[in-house]
Amino acid sequence: MGSGxxxxxxxxxxxxxxxxxxxxTYIQNIKxxxxxxxxxxxxxxxxxxxxxxxxxxxKKCIEIAVETCKNTGVKVLAGAGSNATSEAIELAVFAxxxxxxxxxxxxxxxNKPTQEGIYQHYKAVANSVEIPLMLYNVPGRTGVExxxxxxxxxxxxxxxxxxxxxxxxxxxxxxxxxxxxxDLAIFSGEDSINYxxxxxxxxxxxxxxxxxxxxxxxxxxxxxxxxxxxxSKAINNELYDINRVLFCESNPxxxxxxxxxxxxxxxxxxxxxxxxxxxxxxxxxxxxxxKYEVLR
Numbered sequence: 001m002g003s004g005x006x007x008x009x010x011x012x013x014x015x016x017x018x019x020x021x022x023x024x025t026y027i028q029n030i031k032x033x034x035x036x037x038x039x040x041x042x043x044x045x046x047x048x049x050x051x052x053x054x055x056x057x058x059k060k061c062i063e064i065a066v067e068t069c070k071n072t073g074v075k076v077l078a079g080a081g082s083n084a085t086s087e088a089i090e091l092a093v094f095a096x097x098x099x100x101x102x103x104x105x106x107x108x109x110x111n112k113p114t115q116e117g118i119y120q121h122y123k124a125v126a127n128s129v130e131i132p133l134m135l136y137n138v139p140g141r142t143g144v145e146x147x148x149x150x151x152x153x154x155x156x157x158x159x160x161x162x163x164x165x166x167x168x169x170x171x172x173x174x175x176x177x178x179x180x181x182x183d184l185a186i187f188s189g190e191d192s193i194n195y196x197x198x199x200x201x202x203x204x205x206x207x208x209x210x211x212x213x214x215x216x217x218x219x220x221x222x223x224x225x226x227x228x229x230x231x232s233k234a235i236n237n238e239l240y241d242i243n244r245v246l247f248c249e250s251n252p253x254x255x256x257x258x259x260x261x262x263x264x265x266x267x268x269x270x271x272x273x274x275x276x277x278x279x280x281x282x283x284x285x286x287x288x289x290x291k292y293e294v295l296r
Contacts, residue, residue, distance in 0.1 A: 005102060005132065005163065005185065006203040007039030008221035009077060010210030011047035013252050013259065014061060016269035021057055023064060025265055029211070030068040032264070036295065037218035038210065041065050044079035045104055046141055047208055047252045052271035055087075059094050066099040077206075081106030081136065085121045089128040102132040104165060104206070109142035115150045126158045133160055138167040138189060148173060152181040165189040165206050166197070174200050191217075191243040195236035198224035208255050209243055212262065215295055245288040248281050250274065257285050262294040 010033055015022040030041055043065040044050040044058050053061070062078045069076050078100035080091035085108070092103050108121055126133045135154065137146040145168065154161050166173060167189030177186055178201045188197035188205040198205070198221065210217035216235055223232035246254045253270065257277050260268040268276055277285065 005040065005075065005077070005134075007225065008205055008207065008210060008214075008218040009038055009040035009042050010207050010214060010217070011042045011045040011189075012061075012065070013211050013256055013265075014044070014048040014050075014053065014057075015256075015265045015267070016271070017267050019269065019271075021053075021060060022265070022267065023060075026061070026064055027068050029259075029264065030065060032296075033210070033214050034069065034072050034074045036214035037222070038074060038214050039204070039218075040075040040077050040101070041069055042077045042079065042104055042206055045136070045206070046079075046106065046138065047211070047255065048079060049252060049271055049274070050079050050081070052274070055091070058091060059098075062095050062100060063098050070099075075101040077102050077104050077134065079104050079106070080125070081108075083108040083110050085124050088121070088125045092125050092129045092133070096129045096131045100131065102134060102162075103129065104134045104136050106136040106138060107142050107144055107146050109144070112144050115147055118144065118146055119150055119154060122154050122161065123158055126154075126161050130160065132162045133158075134185075134187070135161065135164040136167070136189070137164060137173075140168070148176045148180070151177060151184065155181050155184045163187060163203070169193070171196055171200070174202065191246070192240065194220060195224060195229075195233050198232065199229055208246055208251055209239060211255055212246075212258050212264070212294060213239070213242070213292060216292075241288050242292055245285055248284060249277055253277055254281065254285055257282060258289060261286055261289055263296075264294070 015025040078095035080103040082088040163185035185203040220235040
């Protein structure tokens, strides 16, 4: 289950125009991901501002991604998470119905469930669909950790749970999961440590930086997965400055600013409570961008 999922993919931003989804730009950005070698697209994760999209907007983003990736060989890993299990199930069922290849399900945020609550949440969501489900551990955003023993238990007990996106920043977690659940596919959710995770058995990356530099993220990942570790490490080192600056404020504030400055999106819009970067951070992003070639 989910064995075809590996390699480089981007957590897509959601461009806005006049406070609505800029569908034309969204499609162009997905086509650009395909052009530069991404294996899958990930609509409406946290980078896609899913927390401030309406359910209809969330579904529209999935539909657009599925339609744009059709017949290209590029898969769609659709964001389908919520702090209410019933809402996560609704989104997961919709994603399956409209043709997504798998779902990415962030751990329930804000209400801080116990580990047993997390287990029961994911079991219910996974059992509501037949397509594969990837766990998503990002405690810095959700306030709760999917502890390794819970992830391993879910992987062992639920047939279509095949992978975890790890964004807690801990290499120890990667080693622990690799040791005790060797067949659980681990994906990097932390751009600064993409290479170390891949070099320690990771199956791919779900990247923020990939929105801006898909060619670099695809090459970094492909090198690592084909055993060319020094080449992969060199790209990871090259991307260090941009990876760092893209988190100078809460994601996706800086990545959208970088894409706007690079001409990849026409309007720089966010949904409150997110705002554009400060003047100082905007200048820092602009200065850092000068070190990189952003392909169109």
